[in-house]
Amino acid sequence: MIFKPAQLGLARLDAHELEEDKKACRKIGPCGVGKKALYLNSFYIDRRYYLPYGSITRVFKRVAMSAGGFTGKGMFASMAYLVVEYDGGKQKQCNFKDERDVDTLLALLAKEQPQIKLLSAAGEQVLEKKEAEKAARKLPELSKDAQHSLTVLKKAKEYLEAKPEIAEELSAAERRKRAQLKSKPVYKYVALIISLFGVVAAAYGIHSLLTHSGNYGIYFALFGFAAIFLFSSYNMMPTARNNNSAIMKRAEKAEAAMADYLKPYPHGTFPVPSQYAHPVVLKQMMDAVEEGRAVTVPEALEAVKNRLREVNADVQVEQEEYDEIVQIKAMFLNHDYQ
Numbered sequence: 001m002i003f004k005p006a007q008l009g010l011a012r013l014d015a016h017e018l019e020e021d022k023k024a025c026r027k028i029g030p031c032g033v034g035k036k037a038l039y040l041n042s043f044y045i046d047r048r049y050y051l052p053y054g055s056i057t058r059v060f061k062r063v064a065m066s067a068g069g070f071t072g073k074g075m076f077a078s079m080a081y082l083v084v085e086y087d088g089g090k091q092k093q094c095n096f097k098d099e100r101d102v103d104t105l106l107a108l109l110a111k112e113q114p115q116i117k118l119l120s121a122a123g124e125q126v127l128e129k130k131e132a133e134k135a136a137r138k139l140p141e142l143s144k145d146a147q148h149s150l151t152v153l154k155k156a157k158e159y160l161e162a163k164p165e166i167a168e169e170l171s172a173a174e175r176r177k178r179a180q181l182k183s184k185p186v187y188k189y190v191a192l193i194i195s196l197f198g199v200v201a202a203a204y205g206i207h208s209l210l211t212h213s214g215n216y217g218i219y220f221a222l223f224g225f226a227a228i229f230l231f232s233s234y235n236m237m238p239t240a241r242n243n244n245s246a247i248m249k250r251a252e253k254a255e256a257a258m259a260d261y262l263k264p265y266p267h268g269t270f271p272v273p274s275q276y277a278h279p280v281v282l283k284q285m286m287d288a289v290e291e292g293r294a295v296t297v298p299e300a301l302e303a304v305k306n307r308l309r310e311v312n313a314d315v316q317v318e319q320e321e322y323d324e325i326v327q328i329k330a331m332f333l334n335h336d337y338q
Contacts, residue, residue: 130318
């Protein structure tokens with residue numbers, strides 16, 4: 001190894017184990033998940049430290065808001081961190097650029113290292129309270145029809161979870177399609193102007209560097225402005241993947257892939273249309289049956305649609321429900337709840 005990860009806790013791996021484990025680890029954001037250890041970043045260097053799993057007590061996500069984040073005036077809306085608790089209470093916090101990488105890492109740990117707790121102590125208490133509240137909402141006894149619906153939905157959910165990547169791609173593609181449909185053309189012109197500012201700043205910086213007409217402060221400022229302008233407009237500029245045609249084709253491909261996956265579904269027709277086939281949809285349908293808001297499968301789907309229609313920018317919901325709604329609402333909006 002060119003850069004050997006530093007030992008963070010009391011436990012250690014021998015040099016050969018460490019080299020092989022790091023080489024084979026799955027890199028997720030600035031961290032890595034190996035077979036024997038978790039690899040964590042420093043502020044500047046990815047996978048700078050390692051912690052054998054035997055030392056780790058908890059690994060959980062923390063999301064921090066900037067001072068103005070709650071008002072919409074902050075420079076950054078939120079920042080995601082991975083927090084690792086080890087050796088009897090010590091903590092290491094790792095910053096991530098993309099919150100989805102934190103979720104991916106935690107999901108992988110849940111699968112490969114189930115002995116590690118994935119919530120903070122406070123988070124466990126909140127979860128227990130929510131579980132108790134949810135249990136209190138459930139009916140003490142279900143009718144035979146409701147029990148049958150619950151069985152049908154559970155089997156369908158397990159079928160989707162056997163290949164989660166299909167539902168994940170469907171959700172992501174529908175969300176991107178929705179964003180494209182709602183975006184205003186003027187935004188692209190604004191992005192183009194911002195990109196031009198970036199190009200001009202970069203060109204002037206290169207010119208100043210070659211002609212020695214400035215100092216290092218000017219070079220730093222010009223290239224800094226160029227990076228800011230170009231990166232801020234990157235996601236809005238049309239590219240081979242980021243254009244209307246590509247976005248719509250991606251959604252069509254994701255819908256077709258789900259429809260193909262559901263064709264051989266055992267025991268006949270899948271209980272929901274293929275465009276709504278997502279584990280979260282089925283989970284919410286099961287909740288509707290258990291809480292007495294529906295008895296049959298069609299009634300449960302209608303209950304989910306009604307809840308999604310109710311939730312808009314003016315409605316405040318808990319984080320768990322928000323995370324679920326974000327995954328599925330675009331699927332229903334793009335198909336007009338049909």
